Amino acid sequence: MKKLVAHPDKCTGCRSCMLVCSFRHTDACSYPGARIKIVSDEGRGIHTPTLCQFCDDPPCATACPVEALSKDPKTNAIHIDESLCNGCQACVGACPFGAMFFDAQREKAFTCDLCQGDPECVKICLLPEALRYA
Amino acid sequence: MRFAIAGKILHVDLSKEKIWTEPVPEEWIRKFIGSRGINAKILWETMKPGIDPLSPENTLIFGTGTLSGTFAPTSGRTTVTCKSPTTHLYLKTNVGGHWGTELKFAGYDYLVVQGAAKTPVYLWIDNGKVEIRDARHLWGKDVRETTSLLHEEVGDSATQVAVIGQGGENLVFFAAVMVSVYNAAARGGAGAVMGSKKLKAVAVRGQGSIKVADKKEFYRSCHVAIKNSYEDATAKFAHLYGTAGSVPMVNEARAFPAYNFRRGYIEGAEKIGGPYLAESKYLKRRLGCNACIFCCHRYCEIEEGRFAGCYTGGPEYETISALGSGCGSIDLEVVIKANELCNIYGLDTISAGNLIQWAMEGYEKKIFTEQQLGGLRLEWGNGEAIVELLRRIAHREGLGNILADGVKRAAEKIGCGSEKWAIQAKGLEQSRVETRAAFGYALAFAVNPRGPDHLHSETIAEFGTRPGGRRLIKKITGDEKYANPRLMEKRADIVRWHEDCFAATDSLGLCAFINTSRFGVDPQQMADMFSAAIGRRVSEEELMQAGRRILTLEKCFNVREGATRADDVLPWRLMNEPLESLARGQDVMKAVEGKADPAEFVPINSPAMLNRMLDEYYALHDWDLQTSWPYRDTLEKLDLKEVIPELESSGKIPRKK
Amino acid sequence: MIRVKTKIFSQAIPDYFEVDLEEGSSVETLLNRVREGVARENRQAGSHKMAFLNHTHGLVVLLNGMSIYSLSGWTTRLRDGDEVSLLPMFAGG
Numbered sequence: 001m002k003k004l005v006a007h008p009d010k011c012t013g014c015r016s017c018m019l020v021c022s023f024r025h026t027d028a029c030s031y032p033g034a035r036i037k038i039v040s041d042e043g044r045g046i047h048t049p050t051l052c053q054f055c056d057d058p059p060c061a062t063a064c065p066v067e068a069l070s071k072d073p074k075t076n077a078i079h080i081d082e083s084l085c086n087g088c089q090a091c092v093g094a095c096p097f098g099a100m101f102f103d104a105q106r107e108k109a110f111t112c113d114l115c116q117g118d119p120e121c122v123k124i125c126l127l128p129e130a131l132r133y134a
Numbered sequence: 135m136r137f138a139i140a141g142k143i144l145h146v147d148l149s150k151e152k153i154w155t156e157p158v159p160e161e162w163i164r165k166f167i168g169s170r171g172i173n174a175k176i177l178w179e180t181m182k183p184g185i186d187p188l189s190p191e192n193t194l195i196f197g198t199g200t201l202s203g204t205f206a207p208t209s210g211r212t213t214v215t216c217k218s219p220t221t222h223l224y225l226k227t228n229v230g231g232h233w234g235t236e237l238k239f240a241g242y243d244y245l246v247v248q249g250a251a252k253t254p255v256y257l258w259i260d261n262g263k264v265e266i267r268d269a270r271h272l273w274g275k276d277v278r279e280t281t282s283l284l285h286e287e288v289g290d291s292a293t294q295v296a297v298i299g300q301g302g303e304n305l306v307f308f309a310a311v312m313v314s315v316y317n318a319a320a321r322g323g324a325g326a327v328m329g330s331k332k333l334k335a336v337a338v339r340g341q342g343s344i345k346v347a348d349k350k351e352f353y354r355s356c357h358v359a360i361k362n363s364y365e366d367a368t369a370k371f372a373h374l375y376g377t378a379g380s381v382p383m384v385n386e387a388r389a390f391p392a393y394n395f396r397r398g399y400i401e402g403a404e405k406i407g408g409p410y411l412a413e414s415k416y417l418k419r420r421l422g423c424n425a426c427i428f429c430c431h432r433y434c435e436i437e438e439g440r441f442a443g444c445y446t447g448g449p450e451y452e453t454i455s456a457l458g459s460g461c462g463s464i465d466l467e468v469v470i471k472a473n474e475l476c477n478i479y480g481l482d483t484i485s486a487g488n489l490i491q492w493a494m495e496g497y498e499k500k501i502f503t504e505q506q507l508g509g510l511r512l513e514w515g516n517g518e519a520i521v522e523l524l525r526r527i528a529h530r531e532g533l534g535n536i537l538a539d540g541v542k543r544a545a546e547k548i549g550c551g552s553e554k555w556a557i558q559a560k561g562l563e564q565s566r567v568e569t570r571a572a573f574g575y576a577l578a579f580a581v582n583p584r585g586p587d588h589l590h591s592e593t594i595a596e597f598g599t600r601p602g603g604r605r606l607i608k609k610i611t612g613d614e615k616y617a618n619p620r621l622m623e624k625r626a627d628i629v630r631w632h633e634d635c636f637a638a639t640d641s642l643g644l645c646a647f648i649n650t651s652r653f654g655v656d657p658q659q660m661a662d663m664f665s666a667a668i669g670r671r672v673s674e675e676e677l678m679q680a681g682r683r684i685l686t687l688e689k690c691f692n693v694r695e696g697a698t699r700a701d702d703v704l705p706w707r708l709m710n711e712p713l714e715s716l717a718r719g720q721d722v723m724k725a726v727e728g729k730a731d732p733a734e735f736v737p738i739n740s741p742a743m744l745n746r747m748l749d750e751y752y753a754l755h756d757w758d759l760q761t762s763w764p765y766r767d768t769l770e771k772l773d774l775k776e777v778i779p780e781l782e783s784s785g786k787i788p789r790k791k
Numbered sequence: 792m793i794r795v796k797t798k799i800f801s802q803a804i805p806d807y808f809e810v811d812l813e814e815g816s817s818v819e820t821l822l823n824r825v826r827e828g829v830a831r832e833n834r835q836a837g838s839h840k841m842a843f844l845n846h847t848h849g850l851v852v853l854l855n856g857m858s859i860y861s862l863s864g865w866t867t868r869l870r871d872g873d874e875v876s877l878l879p880m881f882a883g884g
Contacts, residue, residue, distance in 0.1 A: 010420075014210075015232065016425050019204060019425055029203055029204045030343030033343060041291075045316075046419070123357075124205065127364070127373040127428060367880050383851055383853075386798065387853055389856070398856075409803035571856070599851045600851075604860060618857075618861035
């Protein structure tokens with residue numbers, strides 16, 4: 001099974017990943033719509049990708065009171081059944097990486113779904129290679 | 135919601151303490167594309183000729199790219215436009231980082247600042263909400279410290295900040311506006327204009343979004359551009375070594391300015407070059423501007439020795455030459471430390487280095503008094519002196535106060551023949567290209583509305599060192615043989631194509647490195663991305679025509695301010711002294727006396743040679759040869775009728791003979 | 792015989808070679824002579840340099856500061872005292 005791994009020491013802070021991720025998953029480019037977030041200390045040149053770690057025993061799924069979260073057998077990403085998700089945000093609090101996000105307008109949780117096995121962010125990070133899918 | 139743009143111009147009048155918005159006219163996008171182009175239009179409309187650039191009458195404009203806020207590769211660039219305090223002419227200065235995209239996500243494509251505050255203020259743009267806030271507690275603090283304090287004050291460390299340091303506060307004529315800490319809108323003194331308005335910073339938080347008209351086509355066209363960019367021969371080196379990677383090659387080409395443009399070569403230049411920096415203990419990170427796929431920026435730290443504790447973005451090629459070889463130094467630590475000071479004080483490294491070199495040459499020639507020097511020993515290569523002098527410039531102390539007015543005024547004030555080694559034209563210090571070894575650059579520098587530098591049209595292709603460049607020269611001129619920087623033929627055609635392309639690139643918000651520094655992306659691909667974003671078909675011709683219109687409008691601003699052909703010159707040294715390191719074996723006296731055959735390469739930008747290229751260039755533009763001013767029908771054909779009445783009433787529309 | 796100074800930028804700090812050639816030798820002949828010299832060197836140190844010298848399309852070749860593509864390319868004739876620099880392709884400003 002392929003894994004999407006971030007290499008923070010290679011991250012340049014360009015945010016191309018955030019822009020293309022939000023484009024892919026919503027109707028527009030934005031930072032809030034992205035399922036990968038870059039956290040920056042610009043003064044020290046440190047940029048850190050925050051994204052789902054695809055835990056084997058995901059705390060987000062355990063925390064969900066309506067069992068809306070499961071692992072996608074094809075990609076190993078978290079699958080959120082939106083018909084069950086009630087917007088309680090327990091999963092958001094449970095994620096130790098801060099990588100579960102909440103769409104306040106639609107009242108649904110969302111996180112990286114690996115773009116069904118062809119992650120957009122990796123395709124736009126080919127020189128820094130801060131995101132690798134292998 | 136409109137496509138590609140947020141749709142609003144944010145106006146702030148600091149004298150009247152008024153804030154208001156207006157929609158971005160659709161017509162302006164069609165004619166001027168965005169960013170640099172629309173900035174130029176706003177500058178033309180809001181300014182009267184002849185005003186003092188450091189008065190409240192100057193307009194300071196921040197313009198985002200029409201493609202900014204999308205993942206179009208390298209689309210995160212922003213233009214800052216105003217009248218320059220150093221040239222009293224048109225100034226646009228371009229910057230990367232992430233501030234522009236944040237402004238767009240906050241709901242504004244343009245910020246237009248007029249008037250001046252009575253006491254220091256900053257603007258806080260929190261998504262739709264805009265406030266003018268007290269900044270007296272921030273005045274006197276450097277760029278990095280101010281950014282941190284603002285993060286704390288607004289309670290969000292993801293806030294993007296455009297800020298001036300002591301340089302801008304003290305009205306240094308080459309003060310920069312800094313964004314995302316280390317990214318500089320550097321050239322021409324926009325930081326001083328911001329300082330004259332007592333505007334310390336513009337802090338922005340944007341959580342909105344940008345939509346494109348045709349998602350599928352936008353994705354396709356962006357990925358074509360991304361793929362072509364990655365396949366360019368130099369893409370990987372751009373990431374690995376940055377612009378600093380150019381140093382060894384330019385030095386070997388004898389075109390690397392050293393010792394205040396006395397030489398085009400310095401022994402050991404590789405020690406301040408990109409590959410050496412990449413292997414050194416100093417380079418800690420590679421960084422990238424918003425939406426960039428090359429990520430060519432550097433971040434360095436010095437952990438031991440005399441500059442222990444230094445940490446900064448950079449150095450770029452220009453900085454390395456300005457604060458290294460230009461000063462007779464190949465000391466990488468000095469370059470990095472000097473870069474840090476320029477970044478945190480908010481100074482243009484190119485001009486700062488130029489002033490220090492001028493002062494070093496003056497010191498060699500003993501033109502300064504002991505009082506002016508204040509203990510400084512300005513020998514070539516003295517790193518401690520460079521560092522100390524930068525501090526004095528930013529704070530206008532002693533000799534620093536004279537240098538802070540730019541090299542033209544410094545030379546006028548000190549005299550002693552120092553005008554001859556003031557490397558400036560129009561009042562702006564020349565950037566780090568040896569134009570005596572590259573005639574396309576020479577022409578481009580002479581006609582650049584803001585002064586002699588490479589960011590109006592950088593003609594890298596003319597060096598003939600890369601297949602993509604040779605292909606481009608063939609496309610423009612019909613023959614690869616014109617990919618030769620020591621020819622005068624076809625330079626006008628080459629410069630004019632590059633000007634159009636640059637203007638379109640800047641106005642879309644794309645980085646200049648995407649198409650004339652790497653050769654993967656061409657205007658057709660840019661037009662494709664633009665079309666898909668805004669939902670209207672724009673051809674390559676229309677895009678390049680818009681580029682032409684933009685730079686013609688910029689020219690008209692200068693015409694209105696009183697500029698003529700006489701201003702399209704190069705620095706005295708480059709027009710009168712042949713380049714030493716190439717002069718070996720050349721008949722130098724013939725060159726100086728103007729008796730050399732123009733077909734024969736001589737390493738000098740003589741008046742005869744420059745005039746020949748200018749004649750061709752103005753003729754191509756359909757501008758009057760004597761004055762350099764555009765004819766009436768030239769402006770009409772370009773759909774720039776709006777400038778005609780004012781130019782005509784001040785007698786600045788030339789008659790066709 | 793002519794003597795040509797060669798500077799090779801396969802690494803950050805360049806290597807210098809002085810090469811003796813027949814009168815009227817071309818830049819291509821010079822490159823071959825340099826390759827022969829590097830091949831005779833210590834193998835480990837030489838392999839990176841050899842890869843660099845073999846990647847002809849990725850090389851910037853300057854003769855007295857001028858790109859050979861602005862002259863007669865690889866067939867450009869050399870003279871005594873000429874300086875040839877071999878660099879990887881970079882760009883920027």
